[in-house]
Amino acid sequence: MKKVAVIFGGQSTEHDISIITALSAIIRPLRLRKQYEVIPVYISKTGTWYSEPELTDVLTFQTSRIDEILQKAKPIWLEMGNGLTLVKGGLKTTKTRIDIVFPAMHGTNGEDGALMGLLQMSGVTYVGCDLRSSVIAMDKALSKVVVQTAGIDVAKSIHISKREYQKKPNYFIDLAKALSLPLFVKPTHLGSSIGISRNSSYDELTNALEVALHYDDAALIEEAIPNLIELTVPVMGNDMPRAGLVEKPRTDPDEFFDFSTKYMNQGGKKIGTQKTSQGSQGYSELPANITKELYARAEKTALAVYTALGCMGTARVDLLVDSKTDTVYFNEINPLPGSLYAHNWRQAGVAPVQLVEELIELAIERHAAHQELDHSFSSNFLRQF
Amino acid sequence: MRRFLGYWSWRYPTYITYMLQASEYKPAAYIAWWLRTSDFRYVMKRRILDSTTKATLIRIALRLLYMVGIFAICYSLYVSISSRNLAWLLLGLLLFVVWPLVTAFSVLGLVWLGEVLIQRPKERAIQSRAAARSATLSARKIAIAGSYGKTSMKEMLQTILSVKLNVRATPGNKNTLAGNSFFIQNLLGDEDVLVFEFGESYVGDIAALCQLVQPQIGIITGITEAHLDTFDSQENxxxxxxxxxxxxxxxxxxxxxxSDYIREHIVGHDRLAYSHTGVNGWTVTDIHTSLQGVSFIAHRDGRSLPLVSGLIGAHHVGPLITCVDIAHRLGLNDEEIATGVARTKPFEHRMQTYILHGATIIDDTYNGNPVGIRSGLSVLRTVEARRRIYVTPGLVGLGEKSDTIHEAIGREIARSADVVVLMKNSTTDALRRGVERGGFKGRLILVGEPLEFYQNIDQFVAAGDVVLMQNDWTDNYT
Structure with missing residues (x-):
């Protein structure tokens, strides 16, 4: 039976979301399939790595039991080289060689390519976007540049580094006045809509930038798209990606699809007098109730973005639509969708067990292709030196 | 080691009481189950002990016996230590090893004594009083026998006839002599129609039930291979x-x-032989089936009666037209009959549908016979679905014919489903052979933990799937 390590948690603002993704969307269906030995690998908020059987129960994380377990548990470390082995000390050191890694770490160090780099260097098969596509995808500014070169529309924006802003804040506020209101301010490298704000006047930008730059070392000031429809599309695949269903989050025109709407308990935006429910799964139209032409264009744009950024495994593409002109703009891409966006795939006809199995098969396929590449190059360079 | 831990678990008397009860107090079935159980702590997987008076008394007796054993072991060890006598130590160890077996098998003697001294005399008295009461009842009595479809027929009749008449039927699957006697004793006497379900386990059961109930109308719903472990042969x-x-x-x-076995016994033209084409002067046309139900037109004496039922599957047409004829004979008019048929809907765990995350689940887990399996598969073949998923553990009680029947079922499954989920047990190999020989090109999944699968079925389905789950094995067959 292949050993699959599911890595989750981490020192990230999305630590808690990662726990849910790991436990409900990955570990549970994988275990039910009985084809894999599933090994939880949890990275605590202090950055210590653990692997204990109790770390697969969500109740553990909802109570103080997690602290009790971590107090008694032995940390693990990684042995790398022609694969990945988990090593746990104690009276007797135990080593567990891993066949496949399933990353479930959102945000910093997880989704941004850091973990992927580690896994790539170790030579282990791993699921999801690779180092290159993760780095680009998690950088809102960089990803906009890349998709723009592929002919996809993006909203006008300016990119600000924290260091530069601290030197000359007014300069960037003045620069932003070239953009039309309202304006969104976003941390460049974070997901789950953390630190994002919508600003109706230029005076609000200073505060907004302080918030964004509290969480990140760079930020984006971006024009809002008028007559807005927000759409989101999960995509899965390597060389031949396919889209799930085009989904339309239910938001008031003046509000946006923020962290609270996405994740919080009974969260949901009011639509008139009607309140949606079920937090992340109750907020949207699935499939989106839009024209057939717009639906097709959104799907096509999502696939084009996925391919342009070199994504593999799965990702979720967020789009903005000006409903008057029907122009589809790329907003951002999430290389590790929360809960793998399993609710969308299920509606598209892919059961949760199928989803994780397919992602593993895609990972194996990519790994095999990568192995075929020659990574060495003979030369006389050293002799010349 | 696990077995031993189970022996000396405090709940061991409860476990073996449950095993006895689930085996219906049949010694051979109980002993076979006990012998193949490797961990008693997990026998109560699908159900729990039903705390009837009999079960409670048995459990108390076993607990006392268990405590006597513990006392005897402790006493032996105490004497061996205090008197430094090896013989007492050996006795203690011997008791430690054999006492669980003594407990497990002496209970059979207890049950036999209880049956002979208490239960059987009590039952005979109840049956005698019930038979006397039954003779005085003015209601029309309808008896239903067969190796499948009895409960469905009973519930159809009750639903349809209740539009106009005061109808009572034996509850649930209480189809034994005791169950029917108890039912009769509790009747008010003002009923118009009584519907009895007759269960068969041994030769003579139906004859005894007839003597008890004294029905005026009978229905044989079908005969297939079932209970062959108690009947020894299909002929019996x-x-x-x-x-x-x-x-x-x-x-x-x-x-x-x-039903093939019944058709063989029909001599000449039998006006009460029913099928999907009609019965007793009624003919049936225009049958349409979907996941919402079945509709057809019944014709008789130049008139046509369109009927719609919430029951799923064309195999319900024969029983429905029979109910229509009985209702007609008992004085219901066409409108009342149509109303009654429209009220029929899937019964619990018999082609009962529900939606789960956009998938349609057809729960047919009370279906436990080859004919029912085939009927369900024919429904699965005809529905529109993204994927057709078929789930089954196979059938029990088929005796020597089990492998042949399961292979045939497997071949039929192969042409009906895209995904096949088999619960691992003694029938799996034969089913699998049949599926493979049937040219199955889809996905075959073997499940070792059925309960876990059923509790997490939402993880295996997606929108547009149609899942048919047929039969469910109780713990005593696992």
């Missing part, structure tokens, strides 16, 4: 079910002509 099973015809005479018994 057929003969037992036909005890209903022996009592009433062929002219008063409806018979399912769609």
């Amino acid at each position: 099973l057929v003969g037992t079910i036909y005890e209903l015809s022996d009592y009433l005479g062929e002219a008063h018994v409806y018979k399912n002509a769609d």
Whole structure:
């Protein structure tokens, strides 16, 4: 039976979301399939790595039991080289060689390519976007540049580094006045809509930038798209990606699809007098109730973005639509969708067990292709030196 | 080691009481189950002990016996230590090893004594009083026998006839002598129609039930391979079910002509032989089926009666037209009959549908016979679905014919489903062979933990799937 390590948690603002993704969307269906030995690998908020059987129960994380377990548990470390082995000390050191890694770490160090780099260097098969596509995808500014070169529309924006802003804040506020209101301010490298704000006047930008730059070392000031429809599309695949269903989050025109709407308990935006429910799964139209032409264009744009950024495994593409002109703009891409966006795939006809199995098969396929590449190059360079 | 830990678990008396109860107090079935159990702590997987008076008394007796054993072991060890006598130590160890077996098997003696001294005399008295009461009842009595479809027929009749008449039927699957006697004793006496379900386990069961109930109308819903472990042969099973015809005479018994074994016994033109084409002057046309139900048109004496039922599957047409004829005979008019048929809907765990995350689940887990399996598969073949998923553990009680029947079922599954989920047990190999020989090109999944699968079925389905789950094995067959 292949050993699959599911890595989750981490020192990230999305630590808690990662726990849910790991436990409900990955570990549970994988275990039910009985084809894999599933090994939880949890990275605590202090950055210590653990692997204990109790770390697969969500109740553990909802109570103080997690602290009790971590107090008694032995940390693990990684042995790398022609694969990945988990090593746990104690009276007797135990080593567990891993066949496949399933990353479930959102945000910093997880989704941004850091973990992927580690896994790539170790030579282990791993699921999801690779180092290159993760780095680009998690950088809102960089990803906009890349998709723009592929002919996809993006909203006008300016990119600000924290260091530069601290030197000359007014300069960037003045620069932003070239953009039309309202304006969104976003941390460049974070997901789950953390630190994002919508600003109706230029005076609000200073505060907004302080918030964004509290969480990140760079930020984006971006024009809002008028007559807005927000759409989101999960995509899965390597060389031949396919889209799930085009989904339309239910938001008031003046509000946006923020962290609270996405994740919080009974969260949901009011639509008139009607309140949606079920937090992340109750907020949207699935499939989106839009024209057939717009639906097709959104799907096509999502696939084009996925391919342009070199994504593999799965990702979720967020789009903005000006409903008057029907122009589809790329907003951002999430290389590790929360809960793998399993609710969308299920509606598209892919059961949760199928989803994780397919992602593993895609990972194996990519790994095999990568192995075929020659990574060495003979030369006389050293002799010349 | 696990087995031993189970022996000395405090709940061991509860476990073996449950095993006895689930085996219906049949010694052979209980002993076979006990011998193949490797960990007693997990026998109560699908159900729990039903705390009847009998079960409670047995459990108390076992607990006392258990405590006597513990005392004897402790005493032996104490004496061996205090007197430094090896013989006492050996006795203690011997008791430690054999006492769980003593507990497990002495209970059979207890049960036998209880049956002989208390239960059987009590039952005979109840049955005698019930038979006397039954003779005084003015209601029309309808008896239903067969190796499948009895409960469905009973519930259809009750639903349809209740539009106009005061109808009572034996509850649930209480189809034994005791169950029917208890039912009779609790009748008010003002009923218009009584519907009895007759269960068969041994030769003579149906004849005894006929003597008890004294029905005027009989229905034989179908005969297939079932309970062959108690009947020894198919001939015995057929003969037992036909005890209903022996009592009433062929002219008063409806018979399912769609059932192979019954069709063989039909002589000449039997007006009460029913099928999907009609019965007793009724003919059926325009049958349409979907996941919402079945519709057809019943014709008789130049008139046509369109009927719509919430029951799923064309195999319900024969039983429905039989109910229509009985309702007609008992004075319901066409409108009342149509209203009654429209009220019929899937019964619990019999082609009962529900939606789960956009997938349609057809729960047919009370279906436990080859004919029912085939009917369900024919429904699965005809529905529109993204994927057709078929889930089953196979069938029990088929005796020596089990492998042959399961292979045939497997071949039928192969042409009906895209995904096949088999619960691992003694029938899996034969089913799998049949599926593979049937040219199956889809996905085959073997499940070792059925309960876990059923509790997490939402993880295996997606929108547009149609899942048919047929039969469910109780703990005593695992």
